Amino acid sequence: MKLKYIIPILCVALLTLSCSTDDDTDPIINEVEDLVKIKELTNATHTIELFNASGTFKTGYNAISIRIKDNAANTYVTNATLSWMPVMQMPTMQHSAPKSDISKALAKKTVYDGFIVYQMANLDGSGWSLTINYTINGTNYMASSDIVVMQSEYQNVTSFMGADGKRYLMAIVEPQDPKIGINTLKVGLYTMETMMSFPKVEGFRMTLDPRMPGMGNHSSPNNTDLTYNMTDGLYEGNLSLTMTGYWVLNLKLLNAADEVLKGENVTEQNPKSSLYLELEF
Amino acid sequence: MKKLIIVMIGVLFSGVTFAQEEINTTKKDTTKLDEITLVGRRKLSNYRQEKTLSSIDDYLEKSNKITMIKRGNYAWEPSMNNMNSERLNVTIDGMQIFGACTDKMDPITSYVDVSNLQKVSVGSGQSGSENGHTIGGGIDLQLPNSKFHQSGLKTSIDLGYETNGNYKTGGLDLEYSGNRFYINADGIYRKSDNYDAGNSQEVLYSQFHKYNISLQSGYQLNDQHTLEATVIYDKATDVGYPALPMDVSLAEALITAVTHKYENDSTFVQSLESKLYFNTITHIMDDSKRPDVPIQMDMPGWSDTYGFYSKASMNANKHVLSVNLNGFYNRSLAEMTMYPNDPNQSAMFMYTWPDIRTLYSGIYAKDVYAFNDNASISAAMRVGFHQNKIAIETGLESLQIFYPEIGDTKNRVLSSFTANYQFKKHHYDVSFGAGYGERAPSVSEGYGFFLYNSFDNYDYIGNPTLNNEKAFEVNFQANYHDGDFHLGVETSYFYIMDYIIGSIDQTLSPMTIGANGVRIYNALDNASIFDVYVNSSYKLSPAFSVNGTVGYNYGSGSNNKNLPLIKPISYLAEVNYSAKQFNAAIQLEGNGNQSHYSSFYGEDETPSYAVLNLNLGNEMTIQDNKFVLKYGIENILDTTYSTYADWNNIPRQGRNFYMNMSYIIQ
Numbered sequence: 017m018k019l020k021y022i023i024p025i026l027c028v029a030l031l032t033l034s035c036s037t038d039d040d041t042d043p044i045i046n047e048v049e050d051l052v053k054i055k056e057l058t059n060a061t062h063t064i065e066l067f068n069a070s071g072t073f074k075t076g077y078n079a080i081s082i083r084i085k086d087n088a089a090n091t092y093v094t095n096a097t098l099s100w101m102p103v104m105q106m107p108t109m110q111h112s113a114p115k116s117d118i119s120k121a122l123a124k125k126t127v128y129d130g131f132i133v134y135q136m137a138n139l140d141g142s143g144w145s146l147t148i149n150y151t152i153n154g155t156n157y158m159a160s161s162d163i164v165v166m167q168s169e170y171q172n173v174t175s176f177m178g179a180d181g182k183r184y185l186m187a188i189v190e191p192q193d194p195k196i197g198i199n200t201l202k203v204g205l206y207t208m209e210t211m212m213s214f215p216k217v218e219g220f221r222m223t224l225d226p227r228m229p230g231m232g233n234h235s236s237p238n239n240t241d242l243t244y245n246m247t248d249g250l251y252e253g254n255l256s257l258t259m260t261g262y263w264v265l266n267l268k269l270l271n272a273a274d275e276v277l278k279g280e281n282v283t284e285q286n287p288k289s290s291l292y293l294e295l296e297f
Numbered sequence: 298m299k300k301l302i303i304v305m306i307g308v309l310f311s312g313v314t315f316a317q318e319e320i321n322t323t324k325k326d327t328t329k330l331d332e333i334t335l336v337g338r339r340k341l342s343n344y345r346q347e348k349t350l351s352s353i354d355d356y357l358e359k360s361n362k363i364t365m366i367k368r369g370n371y372a373w374e375p376s377m378n379n380m381n382s383e384r385l386n387v388t389i390d391g392m393q394i395f396g397a398c399t400d401k402m403d404p405i406t407s408y409v410d411v412s413n414l415q416k417v418s419v420g421s422g423q424s425g426s427e428n429g430h431t432i433g434g435g436i437d438l439q440l441p442n443s444k445f446h447q448s449g450l451k452t453s454i455d456l457g458y459e460t461n462g463n464y465k466t467g468g469l470d471l472e473y474s475g476n477r478f479y480i481n482a483d484g485i486y487r488k489s490d491n492y493d494a495g496n497s498q499e500v501l502y503s504q505f506h507k508y509n510i511s512l513q514s515g516y517q518l519n520d521q522h523t524l525e526a527t528v529i530y531d532k533a534t535d536v537g538y539p540a541l542p543m544d545v546s547l548a549e550a551l552i553t554a555v556t557h558k559y560e561n562d563s564t565f566v567q568s569l570e571s572k573l574y575f576n577t578i579t580h581i582m583d584d585s586k587r588p589d590v591p592i593q594m595d596m597p598g599w600s601d602t603y604g605f606y607s608k609a610s611m612n613a614n615k616h617v618l619s620v621n622l623n624g625f626y627n628r629s630l631a632e633m634t635m636y637p638n639d640p641n642q643s644a645m646f647m648y649t650w651p652d653i654r655t656l657y658s659g660i661y662a663k664d665v666y667a668f669n670d671n672a673s674i675s676a677a678m679r680v681g682f683h684q685n686k687i688a689i690e691t692g693l694e695s696l697q698i699f700y701p702e703i704g705d706t707k708n709r710v711l712s713s714f715t716a717n718y719q720f721k722k723h724h725y726d727v728s729f730g731a732g733y734g735e736r737a738p739s740v741s742e743g744y745g746f747f748l749y750n751s752f753d754n755y756d757y758i759g760n761p762t763l764n765n766e767k768a769f770e771v772n773f774q775a776n777y778h779d780g781d782f783h784l785g786v787e788t789s790y791f792y793i794m795d796y797i798i799g800s801i802d803q804t805l806s807p808m809t810i811g812a813n814g815v816r817i818y819n820a821l822d823n824a825s826i827f828d829v830y831v832n833s834s835y836k837l838s839p840a841f842s843v844n845g846t847v848g849y850n851y852g853s854g855s856n857n858k859n860l861p862l863i864k865p866i867s868y869l870a871e872v873n874y875s876a877k878q879f880n881a882a883i884q885l886e887g888n889g890n891q892s893h894y895s896s897f898y899g900e901d902e903t904p905s906y907a908v909l910n911l912n913l914g915n916e917m918t919i920q921d922n923k924f925v926l927k928y929g930i931e932n933i934l935d936t937t938y939s940t941y942a943d944w945n946n947i948p949r950q951g952r953n954f955y956m957n958m959s960y961i962i963q
Contacts, residue, residue, distance in 0.1 A: 198694065198697060198701065230592070230639060231645065232809075232810035232811065236698060236806070237698060237805050237806075238699070238701065256698040257698075258747065259647035260644070260647070261635070261643060261644065296642070
């Protein structure tokens with residue numbers, strides 16, 4: 017009687033076990049299970065698949081996972097070197113956006129990771145295009161396509177002119193999923209060297225004053241200044257959120273000499289700094 | 298021999314429980330009708346009251362020791378020895394039950410009605426620690442005892458009307474009592490519109506509407522064993538709180554218990570009573586009826602409690618020993634959702650009580666020893682284990698904003714003990730007591746998250762790192778009787794260490810729009826509270842008597858600030874006429890100027906007041922049935938006043954004509 021149940025269970029167990037040992041040789045493995053495809057860029061030889069959690073590009077920080085499919089062999093390329101160039105076509109000029117290098121995702125075979133910070137978008141999502149250059153076994157390839165970037169509901173990225181006359185760009189990287197409590201706030205800071213070059217800014221500091229305009233500009237305690245973290249190249253500090261809802265993160269940017277480049281303290285008369293980011297949860 | 302023992306116990310208890318002031322003997326009670334046996338051994342007989350249908354709140358307020366803090370016309374918060382909810386232990390027949398409102402809009406006294414109860418047992422200070430740890434005292438609202446009277450079916454109907462607030466009350470009580478079985482069902486309904494203060498000034502949002510039904514039944518298995526079950530359901534809707542920025546759309550309680558009683562006069566353990574209980578409260582605050590709020594919000598709260606107790610009493614030689622083992626598990630959860638005026642922004646949410654689980658178990662023991670007929674000593678102690686746990690991660694993380702180091706669990710050991718000596722002679726009696734007690738912080742004090750206090754206009758943050766609050770206490774009482782003259786004095790002094798109270802943190806930003814700032818619950822090094830009452834009465838003739846009481850209270854903290862909600866000088870004078878079928882009383886009641894007010898904790902100086910009341914009562918028997926009529930005028934002079942205990946100085950009722958009728962069909 018009991019054997020009747022045990023045997024199928026054993027079979028299933030054995031099967032799954034044998035399946036997992038096959039993985040090494042199986043050409044089609046799925047390492048993007050939790051992600052949604054945003055876009056495919058195709059050329060004659062390859063299909064480049066772009067993924068993220070939501071399946072769309074929005075203004076602000078976008079973490080992106082990439083796979084390259086060999087169209088002929090129907091396999092995913094594991095040994096490519098990639099670089100990319102997002103471009104926004106404006107009526108009179110064009111510009112790029114801050115972006116990371118692309119590297120192999122940790123502990124993955126077919127997935128490459130990087131991020132792009134889209135600082136603006138047209139209402140209909142048009143204007144942006146993305147070019148990906150990649151090298152496989154010494155051969156250079158290129159794929160390019162228009163992409164759709166929608167405007168985020170809240171200001172999670174901002175560009176501004178600093179008191180030093182340089183143009184800067186700032187975006188929230190974390191938390192992507194804020195919680196009531198102390199969150200780790202990570203912010204990317206870039207300077208606009210040219211229309212096409214946005215290098216990281218290192219060694220500056222930001223003060224943080226989160227406020228809820230809907231609650232009489234209620235603030236929260238135990239926030240810390242954001243300081244530069246060498247490992248990920250982002251500015252990092254503690255962000256206390258006492259409740260869910262709409263928050264304005266009032267910031268003040270100070271350079272290495274502690275000179276204020278942008279932003280003011282929040283006071284009764286000045287309810288909002290000119291440098292701020294927004295989030296809602 | 299048995300009778301002698303019973304008498305002895307009676308003497309001992311009447312002597313030793315001197316501090317256990319039972320309200321039905323209060324001097325304010327004008328009617329003096331001895332209805333105890335007639336209405337089913339209800340010591341808390343509503344027929345003794347000025348109003349037969351007075352609420353528990355009205356009832357408690359008649360006690361010297363108790364003042365009711367009022368945020369409206371409903372759900373008053375009892376305060377004893379100038380200490381309120383957190384420092385008192387309020388139970389229903391030994392059952393722990395905790396309000397579900399973060400703003401103390403539902404003291405548990407609001408979830409029962411007079412019709413549910415037999416008597417209210419009030420123990421001042423550590424003498425009230427039988428059911429739990431306390432600093433100020435204990436109030437136990439006791440359910441009726443088993444009633445195997447074989448009296449058959451008895452019905453009583455109560456109707457009441459008051460002109461002020463168009464307050465209507467109706468009650469129906471059905472009782473069947475047999476040899477081995479009884480069942481009692483009662484219901485009461487109350488509805489009041491806004492009341493008027495003096496000069497017909499309407500107090501907006503002072504309406505309320507509630508009903509209460511209860512069912513109690515018992516079965517006697519044999520001469521020693523009895524089983525009982527109780528269910529009380531209480532529901533209040535549309536309750537206004539004129540002193541607060543929010544009202545209550547629902548306050549609902551379900552209280553259930555099963556009890557096993559064992560009684561045997563011939564064994565060492567003479568009685569053993571065990572109870573298992575469960576109660577659940579839902580409390581929903583909302584401000585949808587207020588036109589001018591900076592932001593609309595919902596604040597629901599829930600409190601569920603599971604518990605048990607088992608108490609035994611024993612007798613040996615001149616000792617009377619009682620032991621009470623009890624435990625409970627409570628879950629308190631409250632949340633707040635605010636709706637921004639900008640409809641594009643999403644609702645704001647937080648846990649104001651982040652799902653706090655409280656586990657307590659403890660043991661209480663008391664021994665009374667009689668030296669002789671005149672002198673006795675009693676000693677009691679309670680030791681318990683108390684644990685708080687934050688059950689939801691978000692709750693813990695919210696509090697970690699303020700206390701990054703805290704974990705989710707906090708354990709405490711609580712202890713208290715007390716000793717009393719009493720000496721009694723023909724003309725006088727004297728008693729002296731001393732005690733020590735500890736309490737754990739309440740859920741709000743320990744874990745509250747941005748609880749707005751409209752009294753001082755501050756947001757309060759709980760503090761999970763608070764120490765136990767501890768108090769030393771001494772009390773003294775003396776009475777002198779000579780014929781028709783009686784004079785008594787009672788006084789108590791509390792020295793409280795780690796006195797929990799909010800302290801302003803200038804660095805924090807309030808959440809509530811328009812609040813002055815944020816206070817964190819913290820502890821004062823110490824605080825002192827003192828009270829003294831002198832009362833006297835004189836019987837002019839068998840029908841006429843006069844009595845009067847004067848009280849003085851004082852409280853201050855180690856920061857040299859007065860404590861809030863300390864009663865100023867109070868007085869009461871009364872002339873009574875009481876005959877068999879008619880009684881009348883005229884009463885003058887007032888407070889002196891509140892000169893020791895605490896501006897630091899949001900109080901202002903409440904001026905003195907005095908009000909005059911007149912109450913009358915008739916009682917007649919029609920065949921076997923009884924008819925009780927109570928009527929009178931409260932605040933005859935239509936004085937506009939508020940007392941120190943009125944939250945944000947809301948004015949009290951102006952002139953009020955009332956009439957209560959009761960008809961008892963045997």
